Every structure is written in structure tokens, then in C-alpha cells.
Amino acid sequence: MTYYQKQLPLLITGILIVTLIFTYFVDIPGSSLYTDELTAWAALVGAFAIALIGPFNLIRYHAGIISKREPDKWLLSVYTIAITIITYAVGVFISPIGASTTLQDMYNTLLVPCSATIYSLTGFFIASAAYRTFQFRNMETSIMLLAGVLIMMKNAAVGGVIWPGFPIIGDWIMKIPNTGGFRGIMLATTVGLIAYGVRLILGFEKVHAGGT
Amino acid sequence: MSILIEGRSFEFLLLILASAFLAYYIYSARRGYRPQIRKMAPLEAIPEAIGRSVETGRPVLFSVGTSTLYSGGAPQTLAGLSVLGYTANIAVELDVKIAIPLLHPEVIPVADEIIRQAYITAGKVDEYDPVYSVRHYGKHTFSWTSGILGHLQREKPGAFIYMGSMLADSVMVAESGHRAGAMMIFGTASSGQMPFIVAAADYSLIGEELYAAGAYLSQDPVLLGSITGQDLTKALILALILLGTIFMTFGIDFLNNLFSM
């Protein structure tokens, strides 16, 4: 019992990682077929998670609020469940592939304005964050601030009109310090990723399999 | 060498070397080898932040970020969870309430287990209130973000610790956390969000520092060994870069030839 609960998932993960990495390097017939098949499987399992777990979890959570009749909340929860089921049903039964004009209309009318607007709120927050936090407090923040302002003056099309030096300096910052900094971060992060993989292969990384 | 696909031999060698370093140090750490890790001020500040919450009678808010357990950001979430273990132990000891809103449902049992363990260790398991501590504000990044924004204004936490992968939520929660007057200790390896946490948080960890945080706090031999192996791999990369540059300066395209083998 515990073997299937604790060890087998770790073993599956480890074997998959080792074999999939080997097929990238080793020239054996059928190796690319193996990779394709497994990646397609992962995609399919991922689709099940989105199709089943996501909506189920949401409905269960709001059903809990409704059953407790939490004041100010339960009516909203009824509404949330209703709109989830309606969208799901329109998508599944009216157009199995998701291309009907009804679903596209729902997308244009409901999803596009909400997700674009919530994301656009960060436009306001970035303005107040710039105003409140970006101060020449010490050497380090000053360098960050200076680079940021110069890049903004490069990005704004009007920057080059105010002073032709802005685009030149901005390009140089993108080309040298920005590339240098992120290249170092990227190298270090990739090493971290490989280390994570090695720990998974050796079975020391257990959180995903219910260990701690 | 004909078994290996042409042009990938040296990549393979690099990967094998890195894996060997990592495996070697993980196992030697398990046998008792203890490397030193350099001091990290943000992590030293966690007890101070919780202490301040005690003085003002306010709760602690924790976040492990926006990544699932099965994507590229997973190591960040795991690192955040190890910092959560450390934080929860101190908070429970000092009788401060700790809340953790989670974006991805599959992290819920893990976080629940970590906080429960902290209460068990302190012998206060009866006081554990999972409904308060482990929350779920919906699986969309922005619904979850708005949940945190509301939480910050309603509960006014004294300390807000956010360790994990971040998206556009970073600037929103940082602004809101400032308005709530929380002491903020943030850490992320998501490059795009680093400028906001460096500017807006009281203490910040960036990039691979976050991965080292778990090892630093927990002193878990596997993680410590892994950090040593990672450092050695980075030293190898540094050596390659320096060697390659020297050859290049004298007109020999040494690395390019090596990597196209």
C-alpha cells in the first residue's frame, strides 16, 4: 500500500526524467517516437486536470459558502456557480471544439474585458509604486533607478526627439548590462533547474508525491 | 561517440559532470559533510518581523507564489514551502496567527501539513485552525491576487512574507502591503518581478538566493549538499567562460568547436 502511495510516484518521475533526457542525446531508433508519445500523454493528462479538477474545485468551494449562507457572500457564490456551468455547457454541448460564434461572443464580451482590465490595473499600481518607492536612497537603488529612467526614455518614441542620446544609451543598457545581468541569472537558474532534476531522479524531492 | 547525436556530445558531458557534482555532494552531506552558506540578511530578519507582529498584536501573512508543482517554477514554490516551515515554527512558538492563501489547489495539503507539523512540534495542536490558516482564493492569478489585496486591508498583518514565483501580482501586493503597514520580506526567482521587490519590500531575495534559502534555514543535508554541487557547477561554467575568452582573444574559437562536437 505505502509502496504504491509513496515510492511508485517517485520512481515514475525518476525513470521518466532519465529516459527522456537520454533520448535527447542518444541516437537510438524510435527515441523521438518515445518522446512524442510521452509528451502527448502529459498534454492529455493536463487537459483532464483543467477539464475536471478546475471547475469541480471552484464549484465545491462556492457550494460550501452557499450551504453556510455566509452573509454578503452566498448570493455571489450562486452567481459564480451559475456562470461557470453556463459557460462550460455552451463550450461543451453547443460547440465541442470551442469555435462556435456563441462561445467566441462570450469570450469577447466577458473574458476579454475582465482579464485585460484586471491586468491593466497594474498600470495604476506601477505609477504609484514609481512615485512612492523609486528613490535615490543608496548606490544600489540609484543604479536601478537610473537604468530604469534611461530605458523609459528610450522606449518612449518622444525620447529620441528630446535628446538623441537616449536611444543610444538605452540600446547600450539593453545590450550590455541588461544582457550581462540576465545572462548570469539565467546560467545560475539553469544550474538550479538541473539540480532540481537530479534531486527528483534520486528521490529526494518528495513534495509532489505527498512527502515533505 | 557515434551513439550520441552529433553536436550534443559536449552538452551531454556538461550535464553528466553537473549531475555527478550534485549527486556526490548530496550523498557526502548525508554522511555528515556540512558546508557553510553565506549570511543572508533577509532571512535573518524573519524572526524580527514576527516579533514585531507579536508586539502590535497582528497576524502574519505568507505566500508561496504563483507556480504549480509541475512547471518550471516548481523549485520556487518548494523553496517557499521550506521558508514557510521555518516561519510557522517561530510564529506558533510566539502565538501569532499565520495565514497562507494558495493559488494552486494541489499545494493546499502540503501547506496544511507543514503548518500542522509546526503546531504539533510546539505541543499546541489543539490551537490549529486550518480554515483560518490555509485559504484558497480561486485558481486564476488575478482572483487570487484580489483575495490577497482584500486580506491585507482587512486583517492588517504585521509581517508579509512572500517567497516564490511571482507574476504581475508582485507590484499590486507590494503596494497594498505598504498601505497596510506590514513589514515585507519578499523573495523570487522570477526575473521580471525582481525590480519591484527590490524597490518595494523591506528585505528581498533574488534569483538563486531563493533556492538557497530553504537550505540556509532548514540545514537539510540534501539541500545543503545540492547547493555545494550547484556552486561547483557554477565554478565550472566560470572556468569555461574564462578559458574560452582567453582562447578567443588569441583567435581560437575553442568553445564553439567543442560544443559542436
Place this chain on the structure above:
Amino acid sequence: MALEKLSDIDRRYIYLLLLVLLAYPVLFPIGLPIQITHEARTIYDDIEAIPEGSLVVMQMDYSAGHAAELGPQSRAIIQHMFMKRLKIIMPCFEPEGPAQTVITMDGMDTFDAVYGEDWVQLPYMVGGESAVAAFASNWPSIVTTDHFGNPLEDMPIMKLYNDANDVVYWFAMGGGSPAGGGSYGPAITQVVARYGTPLGVGALAWGAPLVYPYYESGTIAGLLIGQRGAAEYELLINKPMSAVASTDSISISHLYVVLLIALGNVGYFSRKFRGERK
């Protein structure tokens, strides 16, 4: 005293002024000039050099949240591809991609291109990196119909496509960071790394610093950055559309942010100065 107040302006006034500054040039265009960067010109030159009738992939990966920047970019690039009479396959690995593609194609001048023969729009393929890998190596393993439910086997354009080796130019729209399972990331790792296909990337402005090292190292062939990139490309193909019109607002909002930083610093330093004197 008065100077210190500069760091205490209510955030709601800051927000209101921002809205006004963004809206003003929309109603009353100013027409500030735009310079073309070499990143955008590289893409233009590359696509310009592709022979008529070649197969290209336009990976339409962005969501509604990113459409403000990437929508105009993809419209300009696709317009250019149609002008050059290339054969375009449009796969999507972001759930909202197909719906965004429909929006982008609405009102496009296709130069009499025939659907199914000259261009095709594929449905959303789940799985992020795994899906890109499968699509690049063996597309029937992951997709069998187009976005509208027609079988792909019979389409002439799909007969030209066996794997990524058949593609002359791959353009990926990207609404994410390479590490975060975003969209040009998988194209770099699964297409460029495996097949060496030239890859152009349409990046969000905030994503640009992360993708820039790949451009510098030559891993990707071209880079279009944010709203600015879209405006440049619209000028390059000589067809000014929405991005050119937005440029004024964006310029002014940038100056506003710089001004806010300056105000915050004046307030900060006058406070610090007074604090030291006490």
C-alpha cells in the same frame, strides 16, 4: 515644507491624471515621430527575403491580458506574411490563442489567400512545452482538426508540413517568461534547439529584458518589443494601424512616470534634509 508635500499626494489624484494623460492623445492625436530599431528591421528583412509560397509558422500565443501589445504586433507580422504570399500555419499553445487569432484575422487584407491552401488556423493544443515539442516533430499526434472542426489531413497546406524542418521561418508571439511555461520559451527549446529553424519573437515590453540575451547570443533571429515594436513594424510595411496611433499616449505616460519618480525624490530629499537638520 511645501516640497515635502510632494511625496504625499493622494494616489487617487495620481491615477486620475494618468487616465487623463492616456486619453487626451486618443481624442486629439499629436503625431510624435517614431524611430525604427534594428531589432524590428531584422525581422522585416528576414521575412522580406523569404521566397513566395514558402511555409511559415505563426505561433499565436497570447491572452486577452496581453492583446493590447501583442495584438497589433501579430496583425502587422501576419499582414506582411500575406503581402509576401507565404503559406501560414497558425498553431496556439495558450488557451485563449485561437479566440485572439479570430480577433486578429478580422478585417485582415489576405491578398486573396485561400483558407486551407495558403493559411490555416489550428485549435488550442494543451500541454505547453510538451505540446510544442509534439507539434514540431509530428503534428498528427496532437492535432487532427483545425479551429473550426475541419479535418486537417485533406488540407493542402498541412501536406507541406511534416516537421519543423519544413518551416522556413517560425514566429512566436510570447506573453510570458521563458521559465514560466510562456510561449516563446518552448519555441526556443523545442524548435530552435532541435531543428535550428530561424525564430522571430514578438515579446511584451516587460519580457524583453529576459529574451534579449537570446537575441544577443543569436539563438533567436529577430525581436519585436512591445507596442513600440508593433508601431515600427506598421511603418516598415507601410501600413500604419492602431499601434502607430497609440504611440503618443505611450510616450506621454512614460514622461509622466519619470515625472512621478522626480516628484517622489524631491519629497524624499527635502524630508531627509529637514530630518538631518533637526
Place this chain on the structure above:
Amino acid sequence: MNLIAASLTAMILSYVYKENMFFRIAEHTFIGTSSGYFGALAVGVILNSGVNPLLKGKVILIIPIILGVLLITRYIPNVRWMSLWPTSLLVGVGTALAIRGAIRPSLVDQIVATTKPLFVANNSYDSINNILMLVMVVGTLSYFIFTKEHKGALGSVAYIGRITILAALGSSFGNTVMTRMTLLLGRVQFMLGDPAWYVIPVAFAVIILSTIRDRTK
């Protein structure tokens, strides 16, 4: 249709004034539709690349389909552990693809691109840039060395690294401003279009009325 979209836009924008009922309605509309929409799309994928090929004779696909269905055991108390099998498939394939894909572009290409000649004949601009790039990459990488205290030579190199990182972060901030402003501008342009702008006076009226109500309380 456009009026609904415009109302939702205004309801969410009202959050920057303060958190309110209208915002909550829009937020829950968003949560509900996104969950249903993406769920339905995933059903399409399951049919398209799972069930249909299976019925056509690709029997092996029964394995991922069973694994996918097993995910639901997460909500059945005694067999909850079964949901970890599909998760381990996801973690395994995801990590392996991430690693094999990252080695070339994020490791090898970046190492090779950093190694440039330190002296370019008759081109001091390139020479200086190449030297700077080397110093910056080496510095940044050294900053992420944890098992040595940052003192002496390593200390100064790591300090250069920290400064480089901050400059890179600054440029990242500068670019972020463009993204966020373009997003906001997109919404502003939408709201100024016809017939969406009808919502603007209504929204202002609501804000003014609620302010008056708050004052009189």
C-alpha cells in the same frame, strides 16, 4: 454586447478608487467564465487527441486517459493517493523537457556568447563592451555562489555582480512600464469608443453618489 464589456471594464477599474460591490461582481464573473471556458476547451482537446484516436484504434492512449480520470480521486478520501500517479507523470515529463530544452539555449549558447575576444583590432568600442560583458557575467554568476563568504576577491567580483543585476532589473522595470501603460491604454481606447463611452458618465455618477452617501453616514 459592447455595453456589457464596457460595464465590466468600468466595474473593475473602480477598484483603484476603492474595493466595492461592483468590483466583486465583475471579479466573480471573471472567475466563473474563465473556469468554464478553459474547462470546455480542455474537453475539446480530450476528445480531439484522446478519445477519437482511441476509438480509431490507437489503444495505447487508454493509459493517459485512465491517468487523467484518476486525478478525480483527490476528492475521494481513501484513495486520495492515486491522484499522485498522474501528477508524477506531469512532474517527470515537465521537468525532463525543461532540462533538455534549457541546456543548449540557456547554458551552452550563453556561455559561448560571452566568450568574445577582449581586444578587437581598431575597434575600442567593441573591445570595451566585450570586457564589460565578461566582467558582468562573471560577477553575476559569482554573486550566486553561496558556500563561500563574499570577502576579498570574490567579494568585489560579487559586488560588481550585484550592481549589474540591479542595472538589469532597472531596465526590466523601464520595459515593464511600457507593457503596463499599453494595457491600460488599450482599455482607455476601448472605453472611449462607441457605444462603450455611455458607461463613463454612469460610472462617475455612481462614484459621486457613493461618496455623498459615505459622507452623510
